[in-house]
Amino acid sequence: MTDYLLEARNLTMRFGGVVAVRDVSLSLREGELHCLIGPNGAGKSTFFRMLSGQYRPTSGEVLFRGQSINGQSSAKIARAGMGIKTQVPSVFNAMTVRENVMLAAVRALPPNLARRRCDEVMKRIGISHLAAEKVGILAHGQRQLVELATVIAPRPALILLDEPAAGMTGEEVEGLGDLLVELARSCSVIVVEHDMSFIRRIARSITVFNQGSVLVEGPADQVLSDQRVRDVYLGREVA
Amino acid sequence: MKTPLVTSGRLGAVAMILAAAWALFIVPSGGDMTLILSGSIYCAFGILALSLALIWGFGGILSFGQTAFFGIGGYAYAVLALNIGNTTTAALLAILVAAAMAAAIGYFMFWGRLGDVYLGVITLVLSLILYRFINQTSGSEWKIGKAPLGGFNGIPSTPILNDLDGNPLWPEDIYVLCVVALILSYILCRLLLATYFGRVVVALRENELRAELLGYDTRLYKLGVFSIAGGLAGLAGVLFANCVFVSPNMFSLTTSSQLLVWVIVGGLGTLAGPVMACFLLLAFSAWLGTLNAGVWLDPNLVMGLVLTLFVLVLPKGILPLMRSGCDRALAAFRRPAPAAEPGEAMIGEEAR
Numbered sequence: 001m002t003d004y005l006l007e008a009r010n011l012t013m014r015f016g017g018v019v020a021v022r023d024v025s026l027s028l029r030e031g032e033l034h035c036l037i038g039p040n041g042a043g044k045s046t047f048f049r050m051l052s053g054q055y056r057p058t059s060g061e062v063l064f065r066g067q068s069i070n071g072q073s074s075a076k077i078a079r080a081g082m083g084i085k086t087q088v089p090s091v092f093n094a095m096t097v098r099e100n101v102m103l104a105a106v107r108a109l110p111p112n113l114a115r116r117r118c119d120e121v122m123k124r125i126g127i128s129h130l131a132a133e134k135v136g137i138l139a140h141g142q143r144q145l146v147e148l149a150t151v152i153a154p155r156p157a158l159i160l161l162d163e164p165a166a167g168m169t170g171e172e173v174e175g176l177g178d179l180l181v182e183l184a185r186s187c188s189v190i191v192v193e194h195d196m197s198f199i200r201r202i203a204r205s206i207t208v209f210n211q212g213s214v215l216v217e218g219p220a221d222q223v224l225s226d227q228r229v230r231d232v233y234l235g236r237e238v239a
Numbered sequence: 240m241k242t243p244l245v246t247s248g249r250l251g252a253v254a255m256i257l258a259a260a261w262a263l264f265i266v267p268s269g270g271d272m273t274l275i276l277s278g279s280i281y282c283a284f285g286i287l288a289l290s291l292a293l294i295w296g297f298g299g300i301l302s303f304g305q306t307a308f309f310g311i312g313g314y315a316y317a318v319l320a321l322n323i324g325n326t327t328t329a330a331l332l333a334i335l336v337a338a339a340m341a342a343a344i345g346y347f348m349f350w351g352r353l354g355d356v357y358l359g360v361i362t363l364v365l366s367l368i369l370y371r372f373i374n375q376t377s378g379s380e381w382k383i384g385k386a387p388l389g390g391f392n393g394i395p396s397t398p399i400l401n402d403l404d405g406n407p408l409w410p411e412d413i414y415v416l417c418v419v420a421l422i423l424s425y426i427l428c429r430l431l432l433a434t435y436f437g438r439v440v441v442a443l444r445e446n447e448l449r450a451e452l453l454g455y456d457t458r459l460y461k462l463g464v465f466s467i468a469g470g471l472a473g474l475a476g477v478l479f480a481n482c483v484f485v486s487p488n489m490f491s492l493t494t495s496s497q498l499l500v501w502v503i504v505g506g507l508g509t510l511a512g513p514v515m516a517c518f519l520l521l522a523f524s525a526w527l528g529t530l531n532a533g534v535w536l537d538p539n540l541v542m543g544l545v546l547t548l549f550v551l552v553l554p555k556g557i558l559p560l561m562r563s564g565c566d567r568a569l570a571a572f573r574r575p576a577p578a579a580e581p582g583e584a585m586i587g588e589e590a591r
C-alpha cells in the first residue's frame with residue numbers, strides 16, 4: 001500500500017511508430033494541486049487519457065487509491081472517484097446547463113441530494129443564471145465552466161483538468177484560479193495549462209512534459225526559473 | 240430563453256390525444272369494417288414505428304432489426320398460443336421473448352462495442368436470416384409442438400386473443416385493443432424518457448464519451464433501451480398477428496425499410512411524428528393501390544420518392560415542421576406583444 005492517491009508508474013503510450021508518452025511516472029498525494037505543462041504535442045492529453053481509462057497504456061501501470069486501474073473502463077474509473085475535463089469541452093449540447101450538471105450529480109447522489117448539489121455547484125461556478133439554457137448555444141468559456149461543473153458535481157477525489165482556462169475571459173480565469181485553490185482543499189487536482197500567468201498564480205508543484213517525457217519536475221518557483229523549461233517554452237513565455 | 244410554448248413533445252401529445260379520441264369514440268360508431276380492420280393494422284405498425292423512434296431518435300441506435308423482433312413477437316405468439324391454448328399468456332410471453340432476443344443480440348453488440356455501421360449491418364442480417372429461415376419452413380417437419388411454421392404461407396391458423404370467457408375477440412375489440420396499446424406504448428415511451436434512465440439514454444446519444452466519463456456504463460443503458468424497444472416491436476408483432484396472421488413478410492426488407500421511412504419522415508427525435516408518418520404513408524400506399532396504375536405507381540417506388548423528398552426538402556420531418564408552423568401562427572396571433580425570439584426554434588430543441 002502507498003499513501004499516494006494516484007501513482008502512474010512508467011507509463012508509455014505508442015501509436016504505431018509515434019511514442020506519445022514515454023516512461024512517465026507521477027505520484028500525487030491527497031489534497032495536492034499539481035500542474036502539468038509542456039509545448040503542443042508533448043503528450044499531456046494522452047497522459048490524461050491513460051489515467052482516465054480512455055487509452056490503455058502500451059506499458060506501465062496506474063494505481064488509484066492503491067488499486068491498479070489498468071484496463072478498467074472510463075465509467076468504472078469515474079465511479080471510483082476520478083473526474084476529467086477534456087481538452088475540447090465535452091458536454092451534452094442539446095441539454096440545458098441544469099440537466100448537464102444534474103446528470104453528473106445524480107450518478108453519485110440520491111435525487112434530492114443531487115438536486116441540492118447541482119444548485120450549489122452551479123452557484124459556486126457562477127452559471128446559475130444559465131441553468132435553463134441549452135449548452136450548445138453558450139460561448140466556449142461558458143461551456144468550459146459547465147463541463148467543470150459536471151466534473152466536480154459528483155465530489156470526485158481526483159480531478160484532471162485539460163486546459164480549463166482556454167476560451168475564458170480574464171475575469172473568468174481569475175475566478176477559475178480561486179476555484180481550483182478552493183477545490184484542492186477537499187480533493188486532488190491536476191491541471192494542464194498553457195496560460196503561464198495562471199499557472200504561476202495557482203501552482204505549487206509542476207511537471208514539465210517535453211516530447212512525451214518528463215523534462216523537469218518540482219516546486220513551482222524552481223521549475224519556472226529552470227533554463228531548460230525556458231528553452232522549451234521559448235517564444236511562448238511572455239511574462 | 241425559456242422553453243418555447245409549443246414543443247414537439249406537447250404538440251405530439253395533443254395530436255395523439257385528438258387522434259385517440261377520434262379513433263376510440265368516432266370510428267367504432269360508424270361501423271365501417273374496412274376502417275376498423277386497417278385501423279388495427281395501422282396501430283400495430285404505429286407501435287413498431289415507436290420502437291424505432293425510441294432507440295434511433297433518442298438512443299442514437301440505428302437498428303434495422305426492429306422487424307426481426309416484430310416477427311419474433313408475432314411468431315412466438317402464434318406458436319405459444321397454438322401450443323398452450325391460453326392466448327393472453329402467449330401474448331405476454333411473446334413480448335418477453337422479443338425483449339429477451341433483443342437483450343441477447345444487444346449484449347453482443349454493445350459489450351463488443353460495435354460501431355454504428357456494424358450495428359446496422361448485424362441487425363439487418365438478423366432480419367434477413369430470419370426471413371430466409373422462416374420462408375423455407377413449409378415442410379411438415381417444421382413444427383414447434385403443435386404449431387406448423389408454414390414457410391412462406393405463414394401460420395393462417397394463428398389464434399385470436401380471447402375475452403374473459405375464453406371466446407375469441409371480435410374485430411371491433413381487437414381494434415380497440417390496438418388503439419389502446421398504441422396509446423399506452425406512446426405514454427410508456429414518454430414516461431421512460433422523462434426518467435433519469437431516459438435522460439441518460441438521450442445523454443449518451445448526445446455525447447457517449449461524456450456519459451462514460453461521468454461514470455455511466457453506457458452499454459447497460461443501451462442494452463436497456465434496446466430491450467424495451469425490442470419488447471415494443473414484439474407487442475406490435477402480437478397485435479399484427481391478431482389483425483392478420485403471422486407470415487415471413489413480417490421480417491422482410493420491405494417492412495424494415497418502410498419503418499425507416501416512417502421515422503425519418505415523421506421526424507427523427509420525436510415519438511408522435513413517426514406514428515403520424517406511419518399512418519399517413521400506409522393510408523397513402525393503400526390509396527395508391529386503389530388507383531390500379533400498375534408499374535408507374537409502384538408503392539415502393541413512391542415511398543422512395545417520398546423519402547428522397549423529405550430528406551432533401553424537409554429533413555427534420557413532419558412533426559418539427561408542424562411545430563414551427565404553430566410557433567409562427569402563435570407569434571402572429573400575439574403581435575404586437577414581444578415576438579418569439581428568432582432563432583429559438585432552431586437551437587437543438589429536445590423534441591419528443
Ligand SMILES: Nc1ncnc2c1ncn2[C@@H]1O[C@H](COP(=O)(O)OP(=O)(O)OP(=O)(O)O)[C@@H](O)[C@H]1O
Pocket residue numbers: 015018019020038039040041042043044045046047087
Ligand atoms: N490517437 C492518436 N493516434 C496517433 N497519434 C496520437 C494520438 N493521440 C495523440 N497522438 C500524438 O501524440 C502526441 C501527443 O499528443 P497530445 O495530444 O497528448 O499532446 P498535448 O501535450 O496534449 O498537446 P496540446 O498542448 O496541443 O494539447 C502528438 O504528437 C499527437 O500527434
Ligand SMILES: [Mg+2]
Pocket residue numbers: 044045046087162
Ligand atoms: Mg492536449
